[in-house]
Amino acid sequence: MITIRNLQKSYGELKVLKGINLEIEKSKITTIVGASGAGKSTLLHLIGTLDKPNDGTIIINGTSLFQLSDNELSKYRNRHIGFIFQFHHLLPEFTALENITLPALIAGRSKKEAVARALELLDFLQLRDRVEHKPNQLSGGEQQRVAVARALINNPDLVLADEPSGNLDSENARKLHQLFFDLRDQFQQTFVIVTHNQELAKLSDRIITLKDGLVVE
Numbered sequence: 149m150i151t152i153r154n155l156q157k158s159y160g161e162l163k164v165l166k167g168i169n170l171e172i173e174k175s176k177i178t179t180i181v182g183a184s185g186a187g188k189s190t191l192l193h194l195i196g197t198l199d200k201p202n203d204g205t206i207i208i209n210g211t212s213l214f215q216l217s218d219n220e221l222s223k224y225r226n227r228h229i230g231f232i233f234q235f236h237h238l239l240p241e242f243t244a245l246e247n248i249t250l251p252a253l254i255a256g257r258s259k260k261e262a263v264a265r266a267l268e269l270l271d272f273l274q275l276r277d278r279v280e281h282k283p284n285q286l287s288g289g290e291q292q293r294v295a296v297a298r299a300l301i302n303n304p305d306l307v308l309a310d311e312p313s314g315n316l317d318s319e320n321a322r323k324l325h326q327l328f329f330d331l332r333d334q335f336q337q338t339f340v341i342v343t344h345n346q347e348l349a350k351l352s353d354r355i356i357t358l359k360d361g362l363v364v365e
């Protein structure tokens with residue numbers, strides 16, 4: 149599903165990624181682990197087209213990402229990639245339902261269609277009674293599940309998660325990890341997850357270890 153060849157990224161004189169070569173399978177949960185500064189989040193951001201490499205290619209389902217224009221990349225990201233971040237990044241003035249539907253509306257789907265899909269996800273995530281709640285009315289675990297629903301609203305080919313359970317207590321972290329496996333099993337979602345959580349890494353289908361900007365798996 150994802151082919152990465154000779155991926156390199158520098159910030160000024162600092163070389164963060166030094167030639168990453170990877171194949172990532174569809175409908176699997178792949179975790180990326182390594183010490184702080186190894187390049188994990190940088191790699192995730194490049195896969196998600198949030199940044200561009202200095203050299204190398206990333207191909208997802210036959211599309212070479214960095215041959216696309218900025219406008220094409222924005223559309224691709226919205227329709228094919230879902231993001232889950234450690235700090236949720238929910239819009240505080242919007243309800244749970246509004247936060248979830250926003251990417252679908254940006255993609256040009258009708259409000260009726262977007263709401264129907266959002267409610268389906270809220271049911272699956274056991275959040276139907278939180279539809280009209282704003283983020284400050286939700287627990288940390290509930291906020292993260294809303295963020296998961298937002299990531300899934302456009303039925304993306306790929307879900308990228310950066311330390312998704314980093315701000316959760318152990319019980320909510322365990323529930324979130326189980327949710328990822330349920331989504332993989334029921335919807336054949338493909339996940340690439342940067343994590344320091346050893347429990348999640350050990351449960352994943354594959355662990356990729358980065359060290360000093362290189363894969364040491």
